[in-house]
Amino acid sequence: MDFSDIKSIVVLTGAGISKESGLDTFRGEGGLWQGVRVEEVASPQAFNSNPELVHSFYNIRKEKLLNDAVKPNAAHQALRRLEQEWGDGFLLVTQNVDDLHERAGSEKLVHMHGEILKGRCTACQAVMSWTGDMNAQSQCPNCNAVGTMRVNVVWFGEMPMGMDKIYTALENCDLFISVGTSGNVYPAAGFVQVVSARNGAQSVELNLEPSLNAAQFTGGYYGPATEVVPEFIDKVLAQRR
Ligand code: OAD
16 A cells, blocks of 8 residues: 555544553453443433443443553554654544543544543533542532533434544545444444545554454554554555655
8 A cells, every 4th residue: 555645644443442451342252332231321311210320330431441550552652653743634533432542642632432531511511520430419510510410421322522523534534544443333434435435545444353344445454453553653654755
């Protein structure tokens, strides 16, 4: 593949990039959705009918994320290097609610499925850092309402965040890189089609195994993210004119 004429890059990441940092993916053996009915923990209906169960699901994930052993890995770091060395014409879109891209130093970043370390008040809509446990009695530090706080993640049936910015970047990029995502969840799974509808735009999948959309990409490299992502980014940067 020839990357010498690339001007603008969009990277999409999914749970696979954080796997080698010690965080579980969603699907497959040992995944977060195994043995769980997604609608019971990750939907507005679940939150209305059983808020304590929903809070507890996210409190446990938060605790895992904040464990000292969980750190950004070589793939997160390589994406930060790409952002720094590329300059203008770069956007990182993540489906992940963890903060490992930020901890690696990424700044041009959109969390389309929200952030687990933030809370949102359903009464006043204020969004704030919330690293500790949350429960059905939690109080909003902004409007002081009690029992109105929820984790600031996107649930099934809700609109992903930052979509205008994401589609503008996708419509203008010449290289789309998808990392560690299975291609099960839309709209993210449809980004490759937005890019491949344009002549000359390239799209590359970096994943442990071919995703559901693998055939729609112009190229793919398969293996653990900590190996394939740094190698691929070296290739792109080395060819830049
Ligand atoms: P999935 O769990 O569906 O897919 C993770 C992908 O990462 C799979 O294709 C794995 O093969 C791959 N993978 C696993 N280990 C890897 C490694 N070490 N290196 C590279 N790839 C690896 O997770 P997502 O595609 O991110 O949404 O899931 C998308 C969305 O579905 C999530 O954001 C979440 C979930 O429901 C919401 O909660 C709204």
